[in-house]
Each structure stands twice: as structure tokens, then as C-alpha cells.
Amino acid sequence: MALDRLKSVAQHVTGTLPPPHPFDPLSNAEIETAAQITRKEHGKLHYNAIFLQEPRKKEMLKWLEDPKHTPRPRRIADIVAIAPGGKVYDGLVDLEEGKIVKWTALEGVQPLITMEDLQAVEHICRKDPKVIEQCVISGIPKEDMHKVYCDPWTIGYDHRFGNTVRLQQALMYYRPHVDDSQYSFPLDFCPIFDADKQEIVHIDIPDIRRPVNQAKPNNYHPASVEAEGGYRTDIKPINITQPEGVSFKVEGRIIDWQNWKVHVGFNYKEGIVLNNITYNDKGNTRPVFYRLSLAEMVVPYGNPEHPHQRKHAFDLGEYGGGYMTNSLSLGCDCKGAIHYMDAAFVNRAGESTTIKNAICIHEEDAGILFKHTDFRDDSVIVTRGRKLIVSHIFTAANYEYCVYWIFHQDGTIQLEIKLTGILNTYAMNPGEDTKGWGTEVYPGVNAHNHQHLFCLRIDPNIDGPNNTVFQVDATQGPGEVGSAENPYGNAFFAKRTKYSTVKESISDYEGVTSRTWDMANTNKINPYSHKPSSYKLVSREVPKLLPKEGSLVWKRAGFARHAVHVTKYDDDQIYPAGRHVPQTSGEPSRGIPEWIANEEASIDNTDIVLWHTFGITHFPAPEDFPVMPAEPMTLLLRPRNFFTKNPALDVPPSYCSTPSQIAGQGKVLNAADKMSKLVLTGGDASCCKK
Amino acid sequence: MALDRLKSVAQHVTGTLPPPHPFDPLSNAEIETAAQITRKEHGKLHYNAIFLQEPRKKEMLKWLEDPKHTPRPRRIADIVAIAPGGKVYDGLVDLEEGKIVKWTALEGVQPLITMEDLQAVEHICRKDPKVIEQCVISGIPKEDMHKVYCDPWTIGYDHRFGNTVRLQQALMYYRPHVDDSQYSFPLDFCPIFDADKQEIVHIDIPDIRRPVNQAKPNNYHPASVEAEGGYRTDIKPINITQPEGVSFKVEGRIIDWQNWKVHVGFNYKEGIVLNNITYNDKGNTRPVFYRLSLAEMVVPYGNPEHPHQRKHAFDLGEYGGGYMTNSLSLGCDCKGAIHYMDAAFVNRAGESTTIKNAICIHEEDAGILFKHTDFRDDSVIVTRGRKLIVSHIFTAANYEYCVYWIFHQDGTIQLEIKLTGILNTYAMNPGEDTKGWGTEVYPGVNAHNHQHLFCLRIDPNIDGPNNTVFQVDATQGPGEVGSAENPYGNAFFAKRTKYSTVKESISDYEGVTSRTWDMANTNKINPYSHKPSSYKLVSREVPKLLPKEGSLVWKRAGFARHAVHVTKYDDDQIYPAGRHVPQTSGEPSRGIPEWIANEEASIDNTDIVLWHTFGITHFPAPEDFPVMPAEPMTLLLRPRNFFTKNPALDVPPSYCSTPSQIAGQGKVLNAADKMSKLVLTGGDASCCKK
Numbered sequence A, B: 001m002a003l004d005r006l007k008s009v010a011q012h013v014t015g016t017l018p019p020p021h022p023f024d025p026l027s028n029a030e031i032e033t034a035a036q037i038t039r040k041e042h043g044k045l046h047y048n049a050i051f052l053q054e055p056r057k058k059e060m061l062k063w064l065e066d067p068k069h070t071p072r073p074r075r076i077a078d079i080v081a082i083a084p085g086g087k088v089y090d091g092l093v094d095l096e097e098g099k100i101v102k103w104t105a106l107e108g109v110q111p112l113i114t115m116e117d118l119q120a121v122e123h124i125c126r127k128d129p130k131v132i133e134q135c136v137i138s139g140i141p142k143e144d145m146h147k148v149y150c151d152p153w154t155i156g157y158d159h160r161f162g163n164t165v166r167l168q169q170a171l172m173y174y175r176p177h178v179d180d181s182q183y184s185f186p187l188d189f190c191p192i193f194d195a196d197k198q199e200i201v202h203i204d205i206p207d208i209r210r211p212v213n214q215a216k217p218n219n220y221h222p223a224s225v226e227a228e229g230g231y232r233t234d235i236k237p238i239n240i241t242q243p244e245g246v247s248f249k250v251e252g253r254i255i256d257w258q259n260w261k262v263h264v265g266f267n268y269k270e271g272i273v274l275n276n277i278t279y280n281d282k283g284n285t286r287p288v289f290y291r292l293s294l295a296e297m298v299v300p301y302g303n304p305e306h307p308h309q310r311k312h313a314f315d316l317g318e319y320g321g322g323y324m325t326n327s328l329s330l331g332c333d334c335k336g337a338i339h340y341m342d343a344a345f346v347n348r349a350g351e352s353t354t355i356k357n358a359i360c361i362h363e364e365d366a367g368i369l370f371k372h373t374d375f376r377d378d379s380v381i382v383t384r385g386r387k388l389i390v391s392h393i394f395t396a397a398n399y400e401y402c403v404y405w406i407f408h409q410d411g412t413i414q415l416e417i418k419l420t421g422i423l424n425t426y427a428m429n430p431g432e433d434t435k436g437w438g439t440e441v442y443p444g445v446n447a448h449n450h451q452h453l454f455c456l457r458i459d460p461n462i463d464g465p466n467n468t469v470f471q472v473d474a475t476q477g478p479g480e481v482g483s484a485e486n487p488y489g490n491a492f493f494a495k496r497t498k499y500s501t502v503k504e505s506i507s508d509y510e511g512v513t514s515r516t517w518d519m520a521n522t523n524k525i526n527p528y529s530h531k532p533s534s535y536k537l538v539s540r541e542v543p544k545l546l547p548k549e550g551s552l553v554w555k556r557a558g559f560a561r562h563a564v565h566v567t568k569y570d571d572d573q574i575y576p577a578g579r580h581v582p583q584t585s586g587e588p589s590r591g592i593p594e595w596i597a598n599e600e601a602s603i604d605n606t607d608i609v610l611w612h613t614f615g616i617t618h619f620p621a622p623e624d625f626p627v628m629p630a631e632p633m634t635l636l637l638r639p640r641n642f643f644t645k646n647p648a649l650d651v652p653p654s655y656c657s658t659p660s661q662i663a664g665q666g667k668v669l670n671a672a673d674k675m676s677k678l679v680l681t682g683g684d685a686s687c688c689k690k
């Protein structure tokens, strides 16, 4: 590993490797270079993040258009560092010039909590006399402090402490045995950890005490399953293989698959970033999206009792979806023929680290892509589809989020997120009333209501950067039944509302009208439909932000107040809750609320970004425990009036017969998969015989 | 085939086969027996349908509970027949007694249009002088009448003709060449066909004439794809195999898979019917659903101009989702290890017919079932899921509907429907304004706005037949920010509204509260959560019925006025738009509107049926043409407070390591799929090494 890294540094320095693509994340070598340069100038620093400052868009669009005759955008390292004493710095290093181009001290902000930050707290809790005292009160002997665990969370915001001190709240648990799931043994108090002092500075203790749960452990590991009868034995293998290889090509980090091209980036906060997504439309490379990412999320919990209001994790902005990414494994996380990409980060000391297999790229069969049978003669076409999936999984303390970016052959891009992992739990006494704020998912275990709200940042590039968003509502036609204009009362149409200004774009979901949003290029009209070339956002899991207007979550997670906000593109507007999220008070609200302040700014036919908040409201049930079956949610970006016909017509069918072939002229096309087999019975099932 | 059938008759008669399960559809032999018995009594009849009258529930529940000591419910054939002269009869034949137990002449109703009914119309149109005249006006020489086609639809309801005459409307098309897609060449007039007279009795001719399209054909067959550059050649095979066989067992028509048991029935209207769905919860067989089916659908079109208001097909009630079912093919429609079931029907003459491979049953990998990593030591569990899919595909003239009933290991049942096939199209002149009622998807081709609304009939049996429905809305807690009860404004809860009466149950979807519906057994309380055992309906594609109150569609498709209706169970309430749908006027509305007439009827803790209307509103675009990429929609039935824990904990993990194993004590569980492979690059990706 160390040797590899040295080699990579050397190659980069001596120029034997091609230069990185401007969208490529910083390499291990680049990260270490940036650390060295800043350390040299500013002395010892705790590095919070070193990542690519993505190229300025104006410059990048020029380069993408004509890379040979345009200067390559420079490699800039974006840096967040904490100096001894807790001072926070935002910096930029020009890696080619080898110099610091920005170095700004920040006041009253805290950069995100890294995995290294998190790891420290548990050890300190176990030794803290006041924590030990609380454990004893909870019924845990002090010699059992090694059985006490904590999930350190950012504190959210607590007005008692403000944001000048770097804090974590320690959600406390107990494990009777090291292999027991701690989430069945939540403790009722909450220590506050000061990262500068590296000590517990306060403990929140509830009025009503709840001693440690006396229920039996509730586990999911093999020993516990064996003790309850063992694993089921009736599952036969399903093998998925691609003996001739996969249908995608990878050049650097650019994936080329079924007319799609996409650059796959990755950063510590957002995880996967998809850049410069284009579609080869019969030889014409058409831009579709400049950039897609999950840019933020918030998980507000709904129990009003102190201090549970502090549970509203911004898992991306406060911890980092990239930092928390799992190293994926073949045959477990990923099945079939797999290509992996690694992710490089900086550690606190300024060394580069690598998450191997951070990103999984693979193809899957997608069932029927299209089919039609003529009822007259059973002439038929059956074409099977497939999809390309670019995925990562991150673990946010108790929860796991599996993120799947899915490309389809019909021009659709789908985002699917699966929630799994373990519920955040709190202690409850026997017979205690949850008051509806949670569910007793196991005796003595209260899993509080919560929402998972994601903010999808869509930077559309529909046939070019100048786009316009239209709200589309399925709407009844005017005129009552019997009127001249609507005699039969059956008229309905797609009501299109153009968002001309930022203010107009601030919009909620409307289930009853099946509301969608078109990102359109009004300069490019479909020659058949005479409607602008567009991609439609189809998203159906769009709950309201349930914390009330004026509440802490409402103030801090301004992006989540509405389903859609549209802003004019700005290179520096990436993170919808702000660049540094922990301990923001929401006064003022950071991110989108700042960017929409100029309500009258035009977003018509210009370079825009659409921010979409979606997700689910989770009312726990025992079925979600002790580990939760994956709950999926999905949304689509669908081409509408972008193509002049189904763009997948040239996908080879599995079977196709025409009327003339049915009538005996010519041979039908039979390319049925010969690997599929009948099971259980004999009988004739050969392809498409009628 | 004929021999097979004789053998089957013989076996049944001589008793060498076990008796059919009471839920089994009628066999070919039973169908022919029923036809013989009625023919003997009533002379020559045109058989419209002969199908199983499902056992009366009271009787059947007793038999299911104790089949050995309870009389087996009798086999009853349900018959719809048309006598010469057009008289319609509903009949019942007791197959064991060999006698007719009901024979009722009906007035003013028309049974559905069979495939045989449909096939006749085109030939008659081609020879009809008035149709020929209109074709000539449209620009088609009369010697080209063999190039004229029609999709015969039920007429919907046309007050000029009423419902005593059996009618079809012929949507007219032209094919320049026999292999050309006719949907690019719609004609502008609409003949009305009288089934009794077997002739065209009227032609609806628009004021503005639209001659046949002069555009080039727009096809999807191989010759056309070859002419435009050919098929893409970069798709490598994906092989899905189960070398050790499948994980489900089939006994008769009962599927046994991963603790689920379900009887798979089939009938001419609904297609797949799932009966007596149970879950084996650690040896305890728990009833979940007594019956699930798609019971009706309606596809209203939104163009207010005459006669397009007549386009609102009830594809199940007017044509039959079973009758229109495709014979599926291995390696085309179905990939992997497949079990098929056939479907038996009657033809007009009273002979039995068979659709081979009408139902496809197979397993699929379902990605990650659950996963959790402990961030402290990377101890991890990764368990992959799979699903069982019971599917059929039916072709309704231009459209195809692919229906997938999906069973999951976590106790979830999912219904997924994919829409594919071809848009219904109408002629338009160059430069003509669609007025927003449709989209020009190809020059001269207007695809009208429409909805696809499905009615899912759910007969819950959640731990027994007595169930209660609760509406669940994610709701903010009371009290403003700063109040004593909600100091931080973050309180939210699941507001549960019990439906005590039919009237209370009539409800719409509410996107903003992420509304769901719990089907609960209030007599069976979850010992952990203290909430009733239940299954939750999670459905997000729930548009409003867009035809207005009082319109023809609103009157005829009463079921579609609301997302949910709950009724007390009645053996004879199966079809939500009525038993015989064609040419119903909606005065009075049939089906659900009749069944909810007693608004105050109790639906609390009794045997109930939940009727759920869902679907999509389809505003066509050129991407949908000339054949439409499959558009999916889905809904879930999820166990909530039904189990005491994740019921899939005993699914063998692909990989599992515990903290003690990570610390060096004991061997981790590594059952990673060894068939998965790295592609494109080397590198270390062996399972779950960290």
C-alpha cells in the first residue's frame, strides 16, 4: 500500500501518467502534496478534508467542448483544517503552481465530524467519572465500563453551548456481551463531548430515569440465529455471470455504456458525483446533466422531549457520505461482473488514505424493455432491457444508506436509495407510554419517529446549460360537464407553469395532480411535438418537513422546507445546508435560504440548478428490528420531448416476428437467451412459439 | 393437444387424478362439461365465459382450517352465454351434480368482448361500402382496403345506441405495408359495429377531415432498425442460472417459498388471482390475505372532442385481462429458471382452449436484504435478498400490461405493473393544434392524454378475517414552537384514523402526509409495540380521476372516484365496475357505488375488502413512440406490527463478522457468492476483507 502510493506520487511527478481528468477526485499523491504545502506554510494542522475543488464551470465547459485548444482547468485542492486551539481554516491550494491561493480563518463554524473524531469519544466516556456515575445509576457496575458504548453524533445545535466549541453528543448504549447489539440496551443520559478539551463537559440527564434494559439480547449474528433454530436451508443459488465480459468501457473514471457517458467522481461529503452526463443520439453527443449528486440530507426525530430535539443528523454535511462509505465486497454487496473504484481521502495527520472498492459499477438485467403483440396474428417483439448501476453504501452510525445511480437504455436516469441498518433507539421503562413519538420495537426499546430527507442537486444541461424549469400538474379541462368546451367532462391536460424567478420555483409536491418538474431547453424544440427538449423529474416520495416553521430543524435544514428550489448556477453553491454544517444555529439559515434571498432573480433560460428534497417518514415497527430489512425509495429523471423516438429501438430484441413472417415470408428473429431453463416440469416452452 | 385434453378429461372422470383444489381454475375438462350441460338444456349458445365460481368464503375458510373433516366445497362453473338473437344469460352449473343451478336472462347488459368478437370486425369493415367510401376520402384507394386495419374497442357508452344492441367502435388505421406499424397512420373516422347484425351500423365522421398521414412509416421491426444503422453490437450476455434448481416448491397451484404459501389462480377477467396467502412464522401458519387481484381498470382519454370521450377502456371488465394474456416464452419474456402455468378458457363454441405459459413463476436476486457495519471495528453483516415473482402480461389492443406479483423475504408483497406497447393514436393535419389534449409524437400522429387507473382488490386476512382499516397520516405534533408540549417544534406522529363505517373509508391519497392505510387485526396486539397486527398499503402513484364528477367515465368507473373504499365482505362483490361492464351507462353506477350505498354499514373488526385505485396519468411524448419503453409503477403491502422482529433474520448472510471474531476469537462467516467476478481491472476484491 505504502509502496503503491509512492509509485503513484512518482509517476505523477515524473509525468509518466496521463494528467487526471479535471473532474477526477484528488489522487492520494495530490492530497499529500496539498497537505505538505499547507503544513509547510501554517505548521501542524488537523486536516478535516482535502478534496477537489471542481473546475469552475465556465472554464470547464470550454475545455469539454474543445480540450485540445483550451487550457486544461487547473487542479485545485480544497482544504478544511483545524489549527491547534480549534481555529478553523478554509484553504485552496493550486497543485500545479504548488501554492496556497486562499487561506481563510473562520469564526463560529465547525467543519464536519470525521471518523477519527468519532472514534475518540467512546474511550473518553468510559473513563469519565461522571459518565461512570450515570452508568452505575443505570445499573451497570463500574467495572463493566468496557461494556458501555456510544454513538457520537454532532450536537445539532444546543444554545447552551453555541458553536465556538466543537462538540459531540454521545448516544449511550450497553452491551452485555461484546457481540450483543447495543441498540437493545440504550441508556437514558447523554454526555456532551468537547473536541478541543477532549473531555465530557456536560451530561444531559432526564427527569425520569430508565435503568438499563433487562430484556434478553436481541441479536442478528449467527450464534443467535442458530440458538433460535438456525438458518433456513432451502435457498438455492442464483448465479449471475457475464462470460463475455461487461457491456461498459471505462477510461479513467469515464464510463461509456449504451450511448451514455458519465464521469464518476467522489468526494467526502456527497460520495458519488456524476459529471458531464451525455447521451450519444445517433452520433450526436448531447449533454443531459452537468452534475448530479446527493448534496445533503437531514434526519429529524420527532420526539419533543429534551434532548431528543438535537437528533437531526445531516449525514452528508455533518459526517460525510464519502467518509462513511463502505469498502464493498464481491459476492456480498455486489453480485455479478463488477468494476470497482477506490476513494482517496486525507486523514487528520495529513496522510492520504484509501477506501478500496468504494464505488461499485455493474450491469443488471432489467426485465422487459418493450414488448408488443399484434392480437391479429401474434406477431410480436420482445426486447429485454438492462441497466447500469453506479453505487456506494455508507454507514451513518446505526443506519446504512445504499445509493444506486441507475442508467437505463431508454434515456432514463434513476436514483434508488435503500435504507437499512439499525434504528436509533432510546430507553423506556416497562409500561411507559411512548405518547406516539416512537414505537416499542422490543421490550424496553423505544425507536423514535423520524424522517429521512435527502437533497438531490441536479445541475441540468439539457442540450446545453441554459435551461428552464416548468411545474407540470395533471389538470381537469375547463368547463363543466355539458358545456360547449367540455361536453363530456373528460377533458384533461398537463398544466405547465414556468418558473421565471427564484420565488416562483419554491414549490411543494402535489400528489393529487401527480406533480412533476420539467427541466427544459426552450431553445431546442422537439421537431415532432413542438415542445422543448426536456428531462422530467418524477418523484413520489416527497413528505413535508414535519418539524414546524421556526423550529431548529426548520431553520438549519432550510433546503427541506420545500420539495423544489431552483437557483441560478453558482460555482460555490454546492451544499444546500452550507459548507460547514455542524453546530449551525440556523440564524441565519445557511445554503439554499441564502441563495434564494434574491427572490426576483431570473431562472428563465439560463444556467440553473434544481434542488429536490425527497425521502420518507419512518414510523418504526418491530419488523425493523434488530436490523432493518432494506426499505427502498426511488425517483426518475425521464427524457420527455428530448428524443424524437424511443431511443432504445436499436437494442436487439430477444424475439421479433412480423406479420409477413407469420404469413410465411422470411425468418423470424429469435435471439432468446439459451441459458434460461424450465424447472419442475417438462413441457414445451421454446421461445415464442404460438 | 387434442389428445392431451382427452386424457385429462378421462383422468378426471375415472378419478385417477386428485380432485382439484377448490381455488383451482376450471380445468379444460370441467369447462367442456359445463358447456355440454348448458348446451343440452338450452341449445346452441355463444359462450362468453366459463370460469370457476370461487367457493363461498364461509365454507372455504372452514375447509381450509380442517380439510379432512369438512366437506370439500363443490366445483361450480360460472357461465356467461349469449343465445341466438343476443339474449344474455348468467348461469351456474354444479359440476359434481352435473346440473344447472342458476340460469338467468339479463336485460340491458352486455358481457365483455372476447378475442373472437374482436377478430371479426376488421374483416367486416374492409368490405363495408360506407367504410370504403371513408377510406377513399382519407386518400386510400379502394383496392387497398386490405391495408386498412381496425382496433375494435367496446363502445364505452353512446346514448344514441344504448345497451340493448351489442356494439364495438372500430378505431381505424392504415398500413402502407403489411409490416408497417399502423399506429403512425390513424384514420379520422370511427365505424360502429353491431355484433348481432355483424355489420357496421354507423360511422362517426369529424367535421374537420384529416387525410391519411403522408409521413414515412415509423417502425420498430428489424428491417427498419437495419435501415437506420442496425442494432447496437456492444451488449454482452448476462446469464442468470440456478444450477441446483429453484427455492420454491409447487404442489398443484400452491407455491411454497420462503415461508410464504400462496395459491395461484387465474380467470378470464382479472388474470392472476392470489388466494389464501399465508406466512409460516416459526411454525405458526398465519393468514395474511385471503385474496389479492387486479379486479378492474379504466383508461380514460382526455380529449373532449367527439367521439374521443368514448375512449375509456375497462381493460379487465370489458375485454378480460385473462383472455388477453400472452403465452410467455423462455429467454424472452422470462429469464432464468422458470416455472409456467397454463390457463384454460372456453371459446365461443363451448370448446375449451388453453393459453400455454400464461403465468410465469421465478426467483430473482433482490440485492441487499439488510446490512450493518459497526464503525468501531468494521464488524459487519451483509445478507442478500431474493424475491419470488408471479407474473403475466396481457395485450389490450395497442397497449401491453406486465403484471408482477412479488413476494419478499421480509414479509412484503409488492405489485409492480409495467406499461409498454403502443400509444393509441389519432390523425392530425399538418400544423393542427393539439390544444393540449394530446401530443404530436410523430408528424401527423396525435397521441391523446390518458390515465391508466387500476383497481386492486385486497381481501385482507391479517391473522384472521376480522380486520379494520386505519388511515395513517404523518402529522405535526400539537403546540407551536416554544410551547410546553412542543418546545422545539420537532414533534410529529402517525395520526391514525379508524374507518368504522363505509362512509368514513371513502378516501383520497394525500401526498403531503405520505398517507398510507393499515389493514389491522385489532384482536391481535403485537406484544412489543402494543399495536395491532397489520399490513400497510404503501402506494404513491395515486392520481385523481380526471374526468369530472357527473361525466360518463365518472359514472361508469365509480371505483376510480377515490383511492380507497372499504366494504364488508360479500361473496358476490368481485368486480368493482360490475359483472358486465360494456355499454353500462353509469346510471346507476355499478359495482362499488352500489356496494357503498349503505354508508353507515360497519367495517370495524369484521370481514372486509379494501379497494384501492392507483395508476398514472400519461401525457405522451415522442419517446413513447413507435413502441413505448416500459414504464413501471409499484405499490407495497408491508407487515407492520405483524412480526415481533425482522422475519428474515434467518436468511443466511453472505458475510458476517462479529466484534469478537474481529478481535481474533473465532472464524467469520463467509458465504460470498463465488461466481461473481471482477472485470476490467485486477486488484483485490475478495469478500469483505478490510
Ligand SMILES: [Co+2]
Pocket (backbone or CB within 6 Å): A419, A450, A452, A618
Ligand atoms: Co429510518
Ligand SMILES: [Co+2]
Pocket (backbone or CB within 6 Å): B419, B450, B452, B618
Ligand atoms: Co399510457
